[in-house]
Amino acid sequence: MTENDAVLAANLAFYAAFAERDVEAMDRIWSRSVPVSCIHPGWTALTGRKAVLESWRDILGNPEAPRIECHDEEVMFAGTMAVVLCEEALPSSTMAATNLFVREDGDWRLVHHQASPVLVPGRDLRRTGRGIRIRRDF
């Protein structure tokens, strides 16, 4: 397995834990050697393993939590870390996500996650290239 595939597998494991509401798997995915953080949609940052994992326990324990799938993953390596950008498909919305991983004990572990709602269709924007109009949600 290439490092690229290993990072993608770790990213998929994160979304599998999310979709299956698997609190123990979610716990295993997050780093224990590096301070972790998480910005859920609409939220300010949560920092520290305790606050981040508590937030995930609340989300995964919510009976109304929807199905989620990720797609269009892109992996970038920078130093000893890997950044995965992907989109999260939910029943009624799409999120753009940043997932930051660090190599730890032979595995890639999540250090930081941020997801934010996509308000304009991504495919069109991404393909337009030059001349795109930037919309900031001021």
Add this chain to the structure above:
Amino acid sequence: MTENDAVLAANLAFYAAFAERDVEAMDRIWSRSVPVSCIHPGWTALTGRKAVLESWRDILGNPEAPRIECHDEEVMFAGTMAVVLCEEALPSSTMAATNLFVREDGDWRLVHHQASPVLVPGRDLRRTGRGIRIRRDF
């Protein structure tokens, strides 16, 4: 200057370029050695220096671009990278931001930026700790 201060200075330089609509300063801030990416509020990811800097030229060239200031910065080091979490104060909204930096030619350069609107007051949430209710913007 400590490494922590150096990262904070790089983060402030990013927001100074933004606030002053300084395209050249914005260009200098982004890494040239690592693939860069950016998720503006409401957008999917832009990847590659050309697309990212084009988006910033559009934003900085917009006469309606508002004032922006960052506050509540937190720096975390992970491997050879630094992650800055901060909030962006705009006239009518607050954004939660992730800024990822890499050490390059003696300076910290921006590799990835994501900003997303804060829909609930951050101070209260961050201080509440245990028992917080998670709101995902599904």
